[in-house]
Amino acid sequence: MKIRGFETVRRNLSVVAKETQERVLQTILKENNPRGAFEYAKGVINDTRMRKLPAEKIIITTQLKKEIGSYDSYGPHVAAAQRMKEKGMPAGPGAIIRYIVVQGSERIRDRVKLPEEVKEGEYDPEYYINNQIIPAIETIFRIFGYNSEELAAEKTQKKLEAWFG
Known part of the structure; x- marks a missing residue:
């Protein structure tokens, strides 16, 4: 998939932010699965927070x-x-x-x-979550009713519509 005009083409972005944005777009556009894209992004954010990402x-x-x-x-x-x-x-x-x-x-x-x-896991997870990953995907998710607070939340909370939908 060729991407233009998004963070994936910026140079000052980490690999994890670029890859997350690409995967989110693919999941939404090719699989028509915004919820799956959201869950994937939450998983990346959780792995980042747990310092599981390689340097x-x-x-x-x-x-x-x-x-x-x-x-x-x-x-x-x-x-x-x-x-x-x-x-x-x-x-x-x-x-x-x-x-x-x-x-x-x-x-x-x-x-x-x-x-x-840098030693493995020495990075600042909150910097990468709030300044790299979320800015790369929040505009995409805003279209589907998700916000940066939901992305950054430590546990996935079901939206109200999931209970009544």
Whole structure:
């Protein structure tokens, strides 16, 4: 399935967010099963929350557009580029930047690590749920009457219509 105009084509999205969006769209469009797509998404969110995802699924990949010092704001990709530069890795304009956001109370840019620096399960599940996975699928589910709170809820709650439908 060719997808345009959705998060799957964005570079600064983790693999899990892209794959979840693709699978949700396929389940809805090919199988005509919005409920199945919702349950699948809830399963991915639960696995993320339980830290079951392997590192390669949560790596965020983007491309540096300019020199590190030229950015007005110091976002996570710039912080990752700085870490790369400190390790002697290429980190100039055009460089592919790969990073993982780890658990902590600091700002996101201060919780960025390069993939090789991260232990399995060290990622911040709530960051990935709220800033990667849900934004990639919430617009799709809104059409079917689901909202981001239902997606993020720890347990699947049956909608009222399921009891009376």
